[in-house]
Amino acid sequence: MSNQNSVIAFYDERMLAHEPDIEVPFLPGRMDTRIRSLLSGLGVPWKYPEHPARLTAIRHFLELEPVTGVTFEAGVAATREELARVHTLSYLDSIYQLRGKSAWLDVDTTAVSPGSVEAAEVAAGTAIAAVEAVVKGRAESSFALVRPPGHHAEPVRARGFCLFNNVAVAAAHAHLALGCERVMIVDWDAHHGNGTQDIFWADPDVLLVDIHRASPFYPGTGSLEEVGVGLGEGTNVNVPMPADAGDAAYLKAFREILVPAAEWFRPDLILVSAGFDPHSHDLALNVSYDGFAAMTGILQSLARQQCGGRLVFVLEGGYNLVSLSRGVRSVLRVLAGEAPPEPGLRGMAEVEAAAAFHRSAFVTEPEASAAPPDAGRDCQGKHRP
Numbered sequence: 001m002s003n004q005n006s007v008i009a010f011y012d013e014r015m016l017a018h019e020p021d022i023e024v025p026f027l028p029g030r031m032d033t034r035i036r037s038l039l040s041g042l043g044v045p046w047k048y049p050e051h052p053a054r055l056t057a058i059r060h061f062l063e064l065e066p067v068t069g070v071t072f073e074a075g076v077a078a079t080r081e082e083l084a085r086v087h088t089l090s091y092l093d094s095i096y097q098l099r100g101k102s103a104w105l106d107v108d109t110t111a112v113s114p115g116s117v118e119a120a121e122v123a124a125g126t127a128i129a130a131v132e133a134v135v136k137g138r139a140e141s142s143f144a145l146v147r148p149p150g151h152h153a154e155p156v157r158a159r160g161f162c163l164f165n166n167v168a169v170a171a172a173h174a175h176l177a178l179g180c181e182r183v184m185i186v187d188w189d190a191h192h193g194n195g196t197q198d199i200f201w202a203d204p205d206v207l208l209v210d211i212h213r214a215s216p217f218y219p220g221t222g223s224l225e226e227v228g229v230g231l232g233e234g235t236n237v238n239v240p241m242p243a244d245a246g247d248a249a250y251l252k253a254f255r256e257i258l259v260p261a262a263e264w265f266r267p268d269l270i271l272v273s274a275g276f277d278p279h280s281h282d283l284a285l286n287v288s289y290d291g292f293a294a295m296t297g298i299l300q301s302l303a304r305q306q307c308g309g310r311l312v313f314v315l316e317g318g319y320n321l322v323s324l325s326r327g328v329r330s331v332l333r334v335l336a337g338e339a340p341p342e343p344g345l346r347g348m349a350e351v352e353a354a355a356a357f358h359r360s361a362f363v364t365e366p367e368a369s370a371a372p373p374d375a376g377r378d379c380q381g382k383h384r385p
Contacts, residue, residue, distance in 0.1 A: 002134070002137045002138060002139050002140045002309070003140065004140055004309065004337075005069055005140060005335065005336050005337035006069065006138075006139045006140050006141075007067075007069055007070045007071070007139055007140070007141050007142065007143070007332060007335045007336050008070075008071055008072070008073055008130070008133050008138065008139040008142045008143075009062070009070050009071070009072050009073075009142070009143045009145060009332065010072070010073055010074070010075050010126045010129055010130050010133075010142065010143070010144045010145060010146075011055070011058075011059055011072055011073075011074070011075070011145045012074045012075035012076075012122050012126055014075075014077075014115075014118060014119060014122045015052075015055060015075075015119045015122050015123055015126075015146060015147050015148075016052040016055060016056065016119070017113070017114075017115025017116070017118060017119045018050075018052070018112070018113060018115060018116040018119035018120065018147060018148050019048070019051065019052055019113050019115065019116075020048040020102065020111035020112065020113045020116070021048070021102070021113060022036070022039065022046065022047075022048070024102055025102065026102045026103050026104060026111070027101060027102065027103040027104075031103075031104045031106075031107070032103075032104055034107065035104050035107060035109060038107075039109075048109070048111065049161070049319050050147065050148060050149065050161040050319070052147075053321060054147055054318070054319070054321065054324060055145060055146075055147055057321040057324060057325045058145055058324065058325045058328050059145070060325075061325035061326070061328075061329060062325075062328075062329060062332075065329065067329060067332045067333050067336050068336060069336035069337060070332050070335075070336055073129070073133075075122050075123075075125055075126025075129055075144070075146070076122070076125040076126065076128070076129050077118065077121040077122045077125045078121050078122075078124035078125035078128060078164070078169060079125075080092060082124070082125070082128060082169060082172075082173060083121075083124060083164055083169060085169065085172035085173070085176060086155060086165055086168040086169055086172050086199045087153075087155050087156070087164065087165070088155055088156050090156070091155065091156045091157065095112075095117060095120070095158070095163060095164075096117060098112050098116070098117060099114075099117040099118070100114045100117075101114060102114065105157075105158040105163075106157065106158060106159055108159055108160055108161075108218075109161075110158045110159060110160060110161050110162070110163075112163070116148070116163065117163075119147070119148065120148055120163035120164050121164070122146075123144075123146035123147060123148060123149075123150065123164065123166050124146075124150070124164040124165075124166045124169040124170075126144045126145075126146050126166075127144045127146060127150075127166040127167060127169060127170035127312075127314045128169060128170050128173045129144070130142040130143065130144035130170065130312050130313075130314065131170045131171075131173060131174050131178070131269070131271070131312050132173075132178065134269070134310045134311065134312050135174060135178045135180065135269065135310060136178075140309040140310070140311070140335075141300070141303075141309065141310075141311040141312065141313070141335045142311075142312050142313070143274075143312075143313040143314075143315070143328070143331065143332060143335070144166070144170075144312070144313065144314045144315060145315050145328070146166055146314060146315050147315065148161055148162055148163050149161060149162050149166070149275070149315065149316045149317055150162045150163075150164055150165040150166030150167055150168070150169075150195070150273075150314070150316070151165060151166075151167060151168075151187060151189060151191075151193035151194075151195055151196045151273045151275075151316050152165075152191070152193070152194055152195045152219060153165040153168075153195040154194065154195045154198045154199070155195075155198060155199055159194070159195065159219065160191065160194075160218065160219060161317075162195060165195045165196060165199060166314050167185055167187075167193075167196060167271055167273045167314045167316075168185075168195070168196050168199045168200070170271060170312065170314060171183045171185055171200075171206055171269075171271055174268075174269050174271075175205060175206070179268075180267075180268040180269045181205060181268055182205055182206075182207070182265060182266060182267045182268050183205065183206050183207075183267060183268065183269050183270075183271065184206075184207045184208075184209070184262055184265060184267035184269070184270045184271065185200075185206060185207070185208045185209070185270075185271045185272075185273060186209050186210075186211075186258065186270065186271070186272045186273070186299065187208065187209070187210040187211070187212070187272075187273035187275075187316070188211050188212075188250070188272070188273070188274060188275065188278065188295060189212065189273055189274070189275025189277060189278070189316040189317050190212060190213050190217075190275060190277040190278045190282065190284035190285050190317065191212055191213070191217065191218055191219060191275070191277070191284075191317060192210055192212040192215075192219055192220075192221050192222030192238070192240075193208070193210050193212075193222075193273055193316075194219045194221040194222070196208055196210075196273065197210065197221065197222070197226065197236055197238075200228075200232065200235070200236070201228055201229060201232060201236065202228060202229050202230045202231065202232040203228075203231075203232045203235065204231040204232050204235055206232075206235065207235045207237070207261060207262070207265040207267065208235065208236050208237065209237045209239070209257070209258050209261055209262075210222055210236075210237070210238050210239065211239040211241065211250060211253050211254075211258075212238075212239070212240060212241065213240070213241055213242075213243060213245075213278075213284050213285055214240030214241060214242060215240065217243075217284070222238045222240055223238060223240060224238055224239075224240065226238055235265070237257065237258075237261055239253045239257060241253075241285060243284070243285065244285075244286055245285050245286060245287075246280075246285065246286035246287055246288070246291065247286075247287055247288055247290065247291035247294065247343035247344060248343075248344075250278070250287055250291055250295060251291070251294055251295065251298075251343070254295055254298050254299075255298070258298075258302075259298065259302060262302050262306060263306070266306055267306055267307050268307050268310070269307055269310045269312070270299060270302065270303045270306070270307060270310065270311050270312070271312050271313075271314060272299060272311070272312065272313045272314065273314055273316045274313045274314065274315055274316060274328075274331065275315075275316035275317035275318050276292070276317070276318030276323055276324045276327035276328065277317045277318045277319060277320075278291075279292075279318070279320070279323035279324075279327055280323075281320035281322060281323035282317075282318065282319055282320050282323065288343055289323075289326055289327060289330040290330070290340070290341045290342070290343040290344075290345075290346065291343045292327050292330045292331055293330040293331065293333065293334050293338075293340040293341060294340045294341070294342070294343050296330075296331045296334040296335065296340060297334050297339070297340035299311060300334060300335065311335070313331060313335075315328070
């Protein structure tokens with residue numbers, strides 16, 4: 001049994017080797033020609049948005065402002081067998097053949113560099129390591145700080161900067177290797193987790209609750225009506241949001257949809273596809289740091305009620321380095337025992353203190369309650385009617 005509020009964050013520098021660079025030659029072909037034509041039409045310099053600084057910014061910020069109770073461990077690489085639980089062997093072979101090469105994988109500009117395949121193996125394996133740490137009782141919760149992200153990767157193709165579906169690989173490992181009969185995945189990334197949905201579309205043992213910005217926002221999937229099929233019907237729950245949705249909408253979705261779904265499903269483990277692009281800095285939605293903390297508090301409470309506190313976060317998107325690193329820290333602080341603040345209340349205490357300080361200046365003393373000499377005159381000194 002793990003200690004309450006014990007947290008392990010997983011970080012591995014091998015994931016920094018994924019660094020597509022359009023200034024170097026890619027494998028030639030129609031895909032390369034088409035994408036370079038699209039990029040040249042932008043009229044501005046373009047760099048690969050999912051870059052190594054996403055991880056180093058988080059690590060450096062946590063070194064500058066460490067969270068008491070959080071320990072760090074290195075990750076591991078996923079095996080072919082572990083990846084094949086959610087991806088086809090033909091797809092894995094196509095990715096392995098790109099080891100040491102630079103190439104485009106789709107028109108969404110998903111690409112690989114010479115170090116990308118190993119980085120993606122480590123990302124998926126690190127998600128597994130984070131699950132094992134929690135299920136085996138070494139920590140109550142964990143956070144896999146990984147890249148490339150995973151929730152867009154489908155069984156047969158890479159999409160949206162994702163090569164292997166890290167959270168799906170971790171969920172399948174928990175179910176098939178660690179004895180977790182029911183696994184819940186919460187995806188709060190701004191983009192719908194189309195790959196995770198596809199992988200578990202007919203699986204009654206995995207509950208996916210995905211809160212995201214609605215179509216036509218990328219990838220365009222995730223409507224209310226997409227609920228799964230067969231035995232898995234009802235275990236796929238989508239909550240599409242408008243562009244300006246923020247803390248209040250997300251917390252309402254958590255309390256009125258996610259919590260009842262979890263209580264019905266009774267998971268043995270809760271996984272979180274944690275993207276931080278819902279923050280306003282990423283211009284997709286309007287969730288605050290306090291909002292991320294509050295959502296974490298709800299999930300932590302739910303995990304303690306349903307599955308012995310077993311709660312694992314896996315990093316997805318978030319491309320503004322400030323909101324990404326601060327968002328991660330806001331989650332870790334709650335996991336480590338800090339009470340989550342109520343969103344929207346920051347500054348209220350200061351305003352109340354300022355009001356108390358200034359209030360006496362605007363109150364007329366009882367004995368001086370008579371109207372001042374110029375009362376009833378307008379700004380030019382004339383009597384008002």
